[in-house]
Amino acid sequence: MSHLDEGTLHALLDGELAGTEVLEIEAHLDGCTACSARLRDAREFLGEADRLVGRVQFGRFSAGAGSPAVAAAASPSAAPERPVPPPRPSPREHEPWEDASPVLLIPDNPKPATGVGNWIRVIGWAAALILVVSGGYMAFTFSKGKPTDLASAPPRPAVATAESQAVASPAELNRADSAAVRTPPAAARAAPARTPPPPVRVAKAKPQAPEVASSSSPAATAGDTSTDENTDAREEAATQAAEQDAIRLQAARALTQLDRERRAGRAAAATAALDREELTRPAAVVAAPPPPTLEQRAQVYLRIGLDEANRQLGGPVHVIEGMSPVFMGLAPGRVAAGADTTRPVVRVVYQDPQGRTILLDQQRRATQSPTPVNGAAWTLGNIILGLRGEAPAEVLRALRSRVR
C-alpha cells in the first residue's frame, strides 16, 4: 500500500471511511512510521482548527460549551492513538440568538411585488389620498362659505337687508360667494392674515331684525349700520383668502425645498456608495480579464475524488510523496503513446511553495502496447505516468523519483 495522503488521514480522523478501509489503513500505519507521524500532525491540525473556528463568536456566549466545533476539537486531542470517529455534534453552544424562547417567523410579503403590480398599488393609494384631500377641502370651503356670502351681499334697505341676511337664498349665497372670491380688496390681500374666522353672521343679524323693524329712526341710520357690517365682512373674507393664498405659497415653497433636499440626499448617498477605487482606476485596468483559476491552469474538465480516480485507473492512484495534492481531475488526451485513450487522463494537481502548478498525469496502458520511452513519461505496472507543469524541468525530474 502506498503512503497515505493528508486527505485520507483527515477523512480517517473525521470518521468518514468505511470499516474495510479503516482496517487497511490501520494495518499500514502499524508498519509505517512516516504515515503515523503524519497522522499525528493531521490530528493536531484538526483539533487546533476546530478550536479556532469555535472561538469565532460574538456577543454573549459561554466559551467551550458544546459547540460542534469545540466538541469536535476536544475529541482529537483527548483521543487515543488510533483514530476514533468524533460523535455527531447535537448540542450547540449558547448563543445570543438562541436566548429567544418563542420564535415566530411571519413572511410579510412572501412574493415580491413585480414592477407593474407595485406601480398599480402606488397609483391606487395616490388616487385614494387625492379623493380624501379634495373631499375635505370642499367640505371646509362650503362650511366657511356662508358668512362670506352674507357679508358680501349687496346693500339693501335696513329692514330688507336684515331680513334677507336671516333668510338668504342659496342663489344669493352662491353669487355673493363667487364675487367675494373673485374681487377681494387689494388692501385686504396685502394685510397679514392671522385673524380667526368670523362668527356666523346669520346668528348676529337675527336679533337686529325686530329692533330695526320697530325703530322709529330714519331708514338711513339702519342703512349705514348695515353697510358698515358688510364692509367688515368683505374685509374679513378678503383676509381669509389672503391667508389661504399665503399658506399655499408657503406650502409650495416648503415642498419644493424638501424635494430638492431629498434629491440632493439621494445623489450624495449614491455617490458615497460608489467604490472610489473603481472610479479612480484606469479603464484599461478594470477591463483586464481575471487571472486564470487553478482549474483552468490545470486544464481539468471535471474534478473527481480519490474513489473515482482509483476506479478510472483500475487501481490506486499514484501520488508524489511528501506533497499534498490540491485536487484531482479528469483531462482529455493521452499521457504518452501506448496509453488507453478510451480512458481519460487522471490528473493529480499540486502547487509548489512558489505557486507553480505540477501535474501528475496517469492513464491505463493499452493492452500489449510498448513501454513509452520518452523522458516525460514512464510506466508503473499497468499505468503510464507523466509529470509536467509550470515548475522547471530539473524540479520535475527530481519529483519523478518521489512518485509512489
Place this chain on the structure above:
Amino acid sequence: MTADLAQLFEQYYAPLVRMLYRRTGDRDRAEDLAQETFARAVSAPPNNPRPWLFAVALNLVREDGRRSVTRGRRLELLRSETDTPTAGPDVEFERNEDGARVRSALATLNDRDREALLLKAEGFDYEEIAATLGLAKGAIGTTLARARRRLVEAYRAQERGKNVAS
C-alpha cells in the same frame, strides 16, 4: 408559514447565523442573510433542508447578499428578549480580539476551503459538505486537510507577529 417550516427555522436558524457570522464577520449581515435564506425556503420549501439552506446562504454571501436582502422581502421575527449574564469588559475584549485574529486567519483561505471548514464545524459530514458546495465527496478530505493546515498556520503566524510587536 407551515409547521414544517417553523420547525426548520427553530432547528437551523442559530447554526445558520453562526456559520454566516463566521463567514462574513458581520452580525447584522449574517442575520439578514439567514432571514433571506428562510424567505426563499418559504417560497420554495426544500426537500433536503440542511444542505439546501446552507448552500443558499453561502450563495447569498458570494453574490451581494445585502442587495438581495433589501429587495423587498422581509421576515418579521418576533421573540422575547431575555437577559443573560455577561462577562467582564476585559474578558469580552480578549474574546473579541482573539475572534478577530481567527477571522483574519480564516480570510486567508480561499472560499471553498473556508466554507468546507465552516460547514464541518456545524457538524456536516463529507457527503453533506459535498452536496452543499457541489464538490465530489472524495475531494472533501483533501479540502479540509488543506483548510485546517492553512488556518492553523495563518493563525500561528499572526500570533508570532503579535508577540514580536509586543
